[in-house]
Amino acid sequence: xxxxxxxxAVIGKHPIVRIVTDEGLYGLGEVEFTKSHxxxxxxxxxxxxxxxxxxxxxxxxxxxxxxGSFKPxxxxxxxxxxxxxxxxxxxxxxxxxxxxxGKVRDKVRVYNGSIRQERTGDRxxxxxxxxxxxxxxxxxxxxxxxxxxxxxNMKDTFEDFHYGVTQKKAGxxxxxxxxxxxxxxxxxxxxCVIAMKEVLGDTVxxxxxxxxxxxLPDAIKxxxxxxxxxxxxxxxxxxxxxxxxxxxxxxxxxTTSTSTPIHTGEQIYLRHNFKELIExxxxxxxxxxxxxxxxxxxxxxxxxxxxMHSILMAPHGIANGLLGLGALINVCATxxxxxxxxEYPTASDPWWEDLVIGLPPQIVxxxxxxxxxxxxxxxxxxxxxxxxxxxxxxxxFFD
Numbered sequence: 001x002x003x004x005x006x007x008x009a010v011i012g013k014h015p016i017v018r019i020v021t022d023e024g025l026y027g028l029g030e031v032e033f034t035k036s037h038x039x040x041x042x043x044x045x046x047x048x049x050x051x052x053x054x055x056x057x058x059x060x061x062x063x064x065x066x067x068g069s070f071k072p073x074x075x076x077x078x079x080x081x082x083x084x085x086x087x088x089x090x091x092x093x094x095x096x097x098x099x100x101x102g103k104v105r106d107k108v109r110v111y112n113g114s115i116r117q118e119r120t121g122d123r124x125x126x127x128x129x130x131x132x133x134x135x136x137x138x139x140x141x142x143x144x145x146x147x148x149x150x151x152x153n154m155k156d157t158f159e160d161f162h163y164g165v166t167q168k169k170a171g172x173x174x175x176x177x178x179x180x181x182x183x184x185x186x187x188x189x190x191x192c193v194i195a196m197k198e199v200l201g202d203t204v205x206x207x208x209x210x211x212x213x214x215x216l217p218d219a220i221k222x223x224x225x226x227x228x229x230x231x232x233x234x235x236x237x238x239x240x241x242x243x244x245x246x247x248x249x250x251x252x253x254x255t256t257s258t259s260t261p262i263h264t265g266e267q268i269y270l271r272h273n274f275k276e277l278i279e280x281x282x283x284x285x286x287x288x289x290x291x292x293x294x295x296x297x298x299x300x301x302x303x304x305x306x307x308m309h310s311i312l313m314a315p316h317g318i319a320n321g322l323l324g325l326g327a328l329i330n331v332c333a334t335x336x337x338x339x340x341x342x343e344y345p346t347a348s349d350p351w352w353e354d355l356v357i358g359l360p361p362q363i364v365x366x367x368x369x370x371x372x373x374x375x376x377x378x379x380x381x382x383x384x385x386x387x388x389x390x391x392x393x394x395x396x397f398f399d
Contacts, residue, residue: 003049008042009394011386013348014321015039018397019054019083027086029079030323032291033348034173041076054087070244071292074269081295082327089376096330096377100300103333107368109341111143114318122154124195131196135204139364143205143232148189150177150213161185174242178213190225197229207232212240216250223258233263233285240264246273252282261285266316270294271301278309289316291324296331307336320345322356326377333371355386
């Protein structure tokens with residue numbers, strides 16, 4: 001089998017990768033809807049892939065893996081890797097999880113970071129009402145994640161929240177503000193945590209997406225201040241999101257200063273850049289994204305290494321879309337006992353649910369997702385329905 005073409009179309013806001021072969025099989029991969037601009041970067045790899053056998057996934061990846069980088073530029077390589085595994089599974093007639101060593105669980109646990117309504121504000125009562133709404137959703141999530149501090153609007157809406165520069169109309173998803181947090185801002189965050197925990201109790205767990213942007217002394221103070229609330233984790237306080245470095249030494253100082261679990265990793269590309277975080281016990285939880293880290297095999301390698309160092313695993317995935325959901329389900333079915341849950345992803349537009357073939361009517365039940373048993377990643381796109389959303393330049397995407 002040979003690859004004859006690599007195509008990419010932006011459907012909704014998602015760049016969708018389609019690898020075509022000379023035997024009629026094709027594979028699909030999906031980039032986060034926050035990265036519509038990456039279509040040219042995906043197509044940059046076309047000449048390198050044509051003529052290769054897509055079922056030799058690792059051999060193909062050796063040609064392109066070193067051409068990616070930290071978020072967002074690892075996304076193109078990652079989505080291509082997903083599409084290669086999709087073909088390999090279809091060629092073998094098995095779900096991709098079988099090719100990754102087989103399942104260790106029949107259902108995969110997920111948490112909620114993406115199914116949300118617009119919060120009415122950034123006051124404690126607004127946060128309380130928001131998590132109450134989340135608790136009432138039919139998925140019955142065991143855990144919810146909320147953005148605070150630099151990963152929320154409070155840095156703009158709460159007067160004198162911090163002493164750093166505040167960017168206005170930066171024009172980029174994930175633009176980073178940074179600086180020492182004021183005492184008033186610090187106390188406001190604590191009030192928001194207290195309000196949420198009063199609603200959630202110990203029925204639904206709470207994690208906080210915090211940054212990046214914190215200075216280390218503030219991060220230590222806050223992590224200690226919330227210890228009694230038994231949070232699942234504090235995420236990306238120092239680096240993360242679109243920050244193209246890791247800073248394990250600072251994370252280790254934060255982690256060893258508190259019993260509150262510290263989490264990072266969504267922006268990191270390749271296992272090599274997790275090495276020091278893991279081997280120095282710099283964090284308690286890592287959260288690589290299969291659509292950014294270099295693919296699903298890369299995520300599995302990271303998870304296994306973390307397992308050997310007693311570090312927990314909770315993959316990121318908030319904007320990965322419904323095809324991205326297929327990649328998350330397949331790889332997380334194979335992960336070791338350090339796996340907690342992955343962040344349940346959503347798509348750019350509600351009509352995506354009418355385009356994707358292979359999903360049950362209710363995907364999440366009691367915070368669990370069934371495995372997809374169709375060959376490959378288990379999902380497909382209804383080509384005729386999707387043509388409505390194709391740009392003229394992408395008219396031949398499904399041919």
